[in-house]
Amino acid sequence: MSTDLPAVSDSTIRRLSLYLRALEGLDDQAEPTVSSRRLAELAGTSAAQVRKDLSRFGSFGKRGLGYSVAPLQNHLRDILGLQRRxxxxxxxxxxxxxxxxxxxxxxxxxxxxxxxxxxxxxxxxxxxxxxxxxxxxxxxxxxxxxxxxxxxxxxxxxxxxxxxxxxxxxxxxxxxxxxxxxxxxxxxxxxxxxxxxLEMEALSFALRTASELGSGEGG
Amino acid sequence: MSTDLPAVSDSTIRRLSLYLRALEGLDDQAEPTVSSRRLAELAGTSAAQVRKDLSRFGSFGKRGLGYSVAPLQNHLRDILGLQRRxxxxxxxxxxxxxxxxxxxxxxxxxxxxxxxxxxxxxxxxxxxxxxxxxxxxxxxxxxxxxxxxxxxxxxxxxxxxxxxxxxxxxxxxxxxxxxxxxxxxxxxxxxxxxxxxLEMEALSFALRTASELGSGEGG
DNA sequence: AGCTGTGAATATGTTCACAGCG
DNA sequence: CGCTGTGAACATATTCACAGCT
Known part of the structure; x- marks a missing residue:
């Protein structure tokens, strides 16, 4: 039943979760397959990254076509351990x-x-x-x-x-x-x-950086 | 007033926030200075990482002594943009x-x-x-x-x-x-x-990985 | 032709190890 | 002698680029 689990980075796992969410947002009647490019767009990453991430766990796509939405959802649920309560x-x-x-x-x-x-x-x-x-x-x-x-x-x-x-x-x-x-x-x-x-502080830092680039120091 | 802001990674910024939290948890009467090692312990990272992170923004420590708690707190608040509402x-x-x-x-x-x-x-x-x-x-x-x-x-x-x-x-x-x-x-x-x-799914994945290493695949 | 899967190239982040100050 | 600050070494992650299937 379950997929083999190679050593894989935390950021890959987090992206898998985003891919699953993106796939669930798709109407698989209208759009039965997705390309890595489209999935990347939906999940906020790059096409190469999508392919790399998925390829760590198997060959789920078809060349020339892309990935079938419903089966890929199931693969991701399986990988993430969501086929249970x-x-x-x-x-x-x-x-x-x-x-x-x-x-x-x-x-x-x-x-x-x-x-x-x-x-x-x-x-x-x-x-x-x-x-x-x-x-x-x-x-x-x-x-x-x-x-x-x-x-x-x-x-x-x-x-x-x-x-x-x-x-x-x-x-x-x-x-x-x-x-x-x-x-x-x-x-x-x-x-x-x-x-x-921490999340708010990261925003605070980012905004501070942005304004100082634009407007100099003078207090 | 404000510190210069070199290009710096998101993970560094997030750790700065953890350092600040750790410092705030310290009794600076009893412990007026911290070493990078101690701060690392409190924040869940390594001493070298602490020094690298801080050194991107200045030389806040004293060799042989460590970092003074209260001043370092202020430096971090300044860097993160927390000296304002x-x-x-x-x-x-x-x-x-x-x-x-x-x-x-x-x-x-x-x-x-x-x-x-x-x-x-x-x-x-x-x-x-x-x-x-x-x-x-x-x-x-x-x-x-x-x-x-x-x-x-x-x-x-x-x-x-x-x-x-x-x-x-x-x-x-x-x-x-x-x-x-x-x-x-x-x-x-x-x-x-x-x-x-996503956070729960990352846990689910981690637990699934751990049990499969220990107990094999069967049903 | 379109798009995946993937090694190779690059970029980024972390750890090591030590010179140098206190 | 202790501990920081930091370049150099290492490890990891991302992007490139293309071979190979459909």
């Missing part, structure tokens, strides 16, 4: 946790938040669309019961390291971390940080 | 928009959401902590009135391109995009995408 444990029922719980695109891709915990006793016991918010003490049991291998941390920086360790101890191997702190975990655990402040 | 327009008052509006770390760094618009008439007119949600039609006027150069898109993919163009037409030069779609804008506009599904 991924139960996810959410730590933190604040604003961000709530937004993620409601985020429709997660469930579409098979990422299903099956348990929510929060340290605030006032929140514990509430129900979100059938999922009861539980105490952080219940975390180890919950992770094991729902066999979650993925966790999302949407809590303050101060609590994040301890919560991450609890997740890992209970069997989680991949964490999406919204807490603004560097997590230190075993090398078998994969952590992806979402750092919103 | 950045008014920000938020497009989209849904779950994610709401979470971002409340996000405390933005304001701490000078990113202040000064206007919110939504296309849903039911939301228009509500007040969030003193900021009134306005109609999307008001967007151009709002951007100009508050002189916002930064915008955040927290709306569905279908509306994102049009909203982005409206922002840019009104003077926005940097966009943080949460909509799951590739924006096509003039090259003078900087777009940073936050793609939550």
């Amino acid at each position: 991924w139960p996810v444990v959410l730590v933190g029922a604040g604003r961000i946790g709530s937004a993620l719980f409601e985020y429709p695109y997660f469930r579409e891709r098979g990422f299903e938040i099956v348990a929510v915990v929060d340290r605030d006793p006032a929140k514990v016991g509430r129900r979100w669309n059938g999922v009861k918010i539980q105490s952080v003490e219940a975390l180890p049991t919950l992770v094991r019961e729902c066999r979650a291998e993925l966790g999302i941390l949407a809590i303050p920086a101060t609590d994040a390291q301890a919560a991450a360790e609890a997740l890992v101890d209970a069997g989680v191997r991949g964490i999406l971390n919204f807490a603004p702190v560097q997590l230190h975990l075993g090398s078998h655990v994969v952590v992806n940080d979402v750092n919103l402040t | 950045w008014p920000v327009v938020l497009v989209g008052a849904g779950r994610i928009g709401s979470a971002l509006f409340e996000y405390p770390y933005f304001r701490e760094r000078g990113f202040e959401i000064v206007a919110v618009v939504d296309r849903d008439p039911a939301k228009v007119g509500r007040r969030w902590n003193g900021v009134k949600i306005q109609s999307v039609e008001a967007l151009p006027t709002l951007v100009r009135e508050c002189r916002a150069e930064l915008g955040i898109l927290a709306i569905p993919a279908t509306d994102a391109q049009a909203a982005a163009e409206a922002l840019v037409d009104a003077g926005v030069r940097g966009i943080l995009n949460f909509a799951p779609v590739q924006l096509h804008l003039g090259s003078h506009v900087v777009v940073n995408d936050v793609n939550l599904t």
